Amino acid sequence: MRQALILAILWWSGGVLAALTLLIVVNKAIREMRGAFDRRRRVILGPLVERYVSETGPRSIHDHLPQPLRRRDRRLAEAILLETARTAGGAMRERITAAFESLGSVRAAIRAAGSGRWWRRAEAAESLGLMRSRLAVDPLIRLMDDPAGEVRFRAARALGMIRGGTSIRPLVRALADPSRWSAIRVAEILIGAGDEAVDELLAAWPELPPPARLSALEVLGRTRSRKAVPLLRDNLRDANADIRARAAHALGLVGDAGALDDLLAALRDPEWPVRAMAAKALGRLADGRAVATLCEALKDRQWWVRANAGEALRNLGPEGRDALIRMLDADDTYARHQAVEQLEQGRILDGYIADLVSPEAARREAALQFVRKIISLKRVDRLTQMAVENTQEGVRRALGAILGGAAGPVRSGGTGGEGS
Numbered sequence: 001m002r003q004a005l006i007l008a009i010l011w012w013s014g015g016v017l018a019a020l021t022l023l024i025v026v027n028k029a030i031r032e033m034r035g036a037f038d039r040r041r042r043v044i045l046g047p048l049v050e051r052y053v054s055e056t057g058p059r060s061i062h063d064h065l066p067q068p069l070r071r072r073d074r075r076l077a078e079a080i081l082l083e084t085a086r087t088a089g090g091a092m093r094e095r096i097t098a099a100f101e102s103l104g105s106v107r108a109a110i111r112a113a114g115s116g117r118w119w120r121r122a123e124a125a126e127s128l129g130l131m132r133s134r135l136a137v138d139p140l141i142r143l144m145d146d147p148a149g150e151v152r153f154r155a156a157r158a159l160g161m162i163r164g165g166t167s168i169r170p171l172v173r174a175l176a177d178p179s180r181w182s183a184i185r186v187a188e189i190l191i192g193a194g195d196e197a198v199d200e201l202l203a204a205w206p207e208l209p210p211p212a213r214l215s216a217l218e219v220l221g222r223t224r225s226r227k228a229v230p231l232l233r234d235n236l237r238d239a240n241a242d243i244r245a246r247a248a249h250a251l252g253l254v255g256d257a258g259a260l261d262d263l264l265a266a267l268r269d270p271e272w273p274v275r276a277m278a279a280k281a282l283g284r285l286a287d288g289r290a291v292a293t294l295c296e297a298l299k300d301r302q303w304w305v306r307a308n309a310g311e312a313l314r315n316l317g318p319e320g321r322d323a324l325i326r327m328l329d330a331d332d333t334y335a336r337h338q339a340v341e342q343l344e345q346g347r348i349l350d351g352y353i354a355d356l357v358s359p360e361a362a363r364r365e366a367a368l369q370f371v372r373k374i375i376s377l378k379r380v381d382r383l384t385q386m387a388v389e390n391t392q393e394g395v396r397r398a399l400g401a402i403l404g405g406a407a408g409p410v411r412s413g414g415t416g417g418e419g420s
Helices: 002-053 071-085 090-103 107-113 119-130 134-143 149-162 165-174 184-192 195-207 210-223 226-235 241-254 256-266 272-285 289-297 303-315 318-328 335-343 347-356 359-375 381-389 395-405
Strands: none
Touching: 002 090, 071 090, 071 119, 071 335, 090 107, 090 119, 090 226, 090 318, 090 335, 107 119, 107 184, 107 289, 119 149, 134 149, 149 184, 165 195, 184 195, 184 210, 184 318, 195 210, 195 226, 210 226, 210 303, 210 335, 226 241, 226 256, 241 272, 241 335, 256 289, 272 289, 272 303, 289 303, 289 318, 289 395, 303 318, 303 335, 318 347, 318 359, 335 347, 347 359, 347 381, 347 395, 359 381, 381 395
């Protein structure tokens, strides 16, 4: 009896395993058959959808697809349109949106946005963004309060893709809710929205709390919209130093020449981050009238201010380069060392080193005096390196002779300044 029971259990187990194996094989075969059929249908439907998208006439998507439209063909047409929507723009994008609305895809995605499963809501939000239908704005705004973070972010991104004041406004409000949103991710979405985001940020500015204002200033700068310049200039005088610094940085990104005087004043701000950002912004403006003030900033006690001022001078071309060379004779150690650093980074020092073997006596003498000045400042790292690695033997010999004959002890390295 016991043996019979064991045999029955083994037969039953074997039957179950065989049935499961058969089910898996059949299921896989069905999926492969469906996949093969879908691929064949896509070959037929793809050109039809492409023809619709590229046309400019009044015909709808239904006029291009086989009728009556089967559920499978509708699903495949939607998939092709979603793929095309990722890169389409202009009138083509508008036709794709019209196709989604006509096929009922927008309504279906809106229904899916109410699913009890968060991943379906997230997928629906992403699809609605690609469809770019105004009908999806209100459902996406509701998803901005979804308990699942991934759903909220996909809804935010979708609203940014749809554009328009109605869809951008909730994103601006999201900047003020750091407990539920990453300001960086929302800011990136707003930057992608361009001028529409700028208009909404300017309108909402008086109501934004300080943390949201910092993110808003980043968006205003990176969109490079001149509409924001008056607000940015006003914020250079804000009581909050972080706001002043971010406003200076944004003005540099926008590159408005009318902000020169405001940025020169900011270079004398009592807070060093503001001075550092003002110096950086002046380098982006590339206005020669800033040279004298930037030279003074090379004497700043904070390294970031000196570094940004030096880089700004280097970006000013010949006028800034000549100013850096003059600062080698400054009475301030910080300024002299920062000038050397910028002359090295700008390869200006390398040019003088090459002139040590110039056939012109005047250029050789000027190069010799310049190199000796660098040695007197005890900043010989680059000179020592070039004395070994330069491809011209004459340059190596000349540098070796100068370094070997330098009066007094010479050490390499060191900036003579404090850390940041």
